[in-house]
Amino acid sequence: MANKxxxxxxHGILGLTIDGDWNGGFDTDSVDMSKYNHCCMIIMGDASVAxxxxxxLYGGATAGAKTAAATFTYRYxxxxxxxxxxxxxxxxxxxxxxxSTASSMDSRCTLIEFDAADLNISxxxxxxxxxx
Numbered sequence: 001m002a003n004k005x006x007x008x009x010x011h012g013i014l015g016l017t018i019d020g021d022w023n024g025g026f027d028t029d030s031v032d033m034s035k036y037n038h039c040c041m042i043i044m045g046d047a048s049v050a051x052x053x054x055x056x057l058y059g060g061a062t063a064g065a066k067t068a069a070a071t072f073t074y075r076y077x078x079x080x081x082x083x084x085x086x087x088x089x090x091x092x093x094x095x096x097x098x099x100s101t102a103s104s105m106d107s108r109c110t111l112i113e114f115d116a117a118d119l120n121i122s123x124x125x126x127x128x129x130x131x132x
Contacts, residue, residue, distance in 0.1 A: 012036055016128065025053070030063040030125040033116040041112040041128065044081070045105035053105070055098040056129045057114070063125050069096045070126060072114040080107040 007013075012035060016028035031039060055074075058066035073092050079085030089111065104110070112128070 016041065026129070027064075027066075028128040030060075030065075030127045032063070032125055033059075037116050039112075039114055039116070039126065043105070043110040043112065045108050045110065047107050049102045049106045052099055052101050055100055055112075056096070057112070058127050058129060060125050060127070064127060065125060066127060066129065070114065071096045071118075072098075072112050074098055074113075075111045076104050077109040081109065 014031070016031070033039065057070045057072050058068065059070050060067040071094055073094050075089040075092050077086050078088040078090060086109065089109075092113075100110070114126075
């Protein structure tokens, strides 16, 4: 078998656990950005998502620290998972405190991206917070 370039061999992949649920709000685990130059968080909403939420990325010098909000880029999928438009994403936009609606997250994919060099804070760790 020929040698192939695998995404997982050139990019860090990690799961961000949550300590709550979509409708109660949560903080993710921290991402140590000293190991990466770019981060893409893939968020999969489910049918239980209800109401509006504010999604914020915070940076801090230590894991879990929320010293300052970071500006990030986001894109929503155009359709629910399994539909023909589930892999079509809207125009990229930026935010430091994204107010998202249940209809934009319910059963859809959301992409959150940022470059370590473009963070508006001098920090190594990023934690995502969703508040209802």
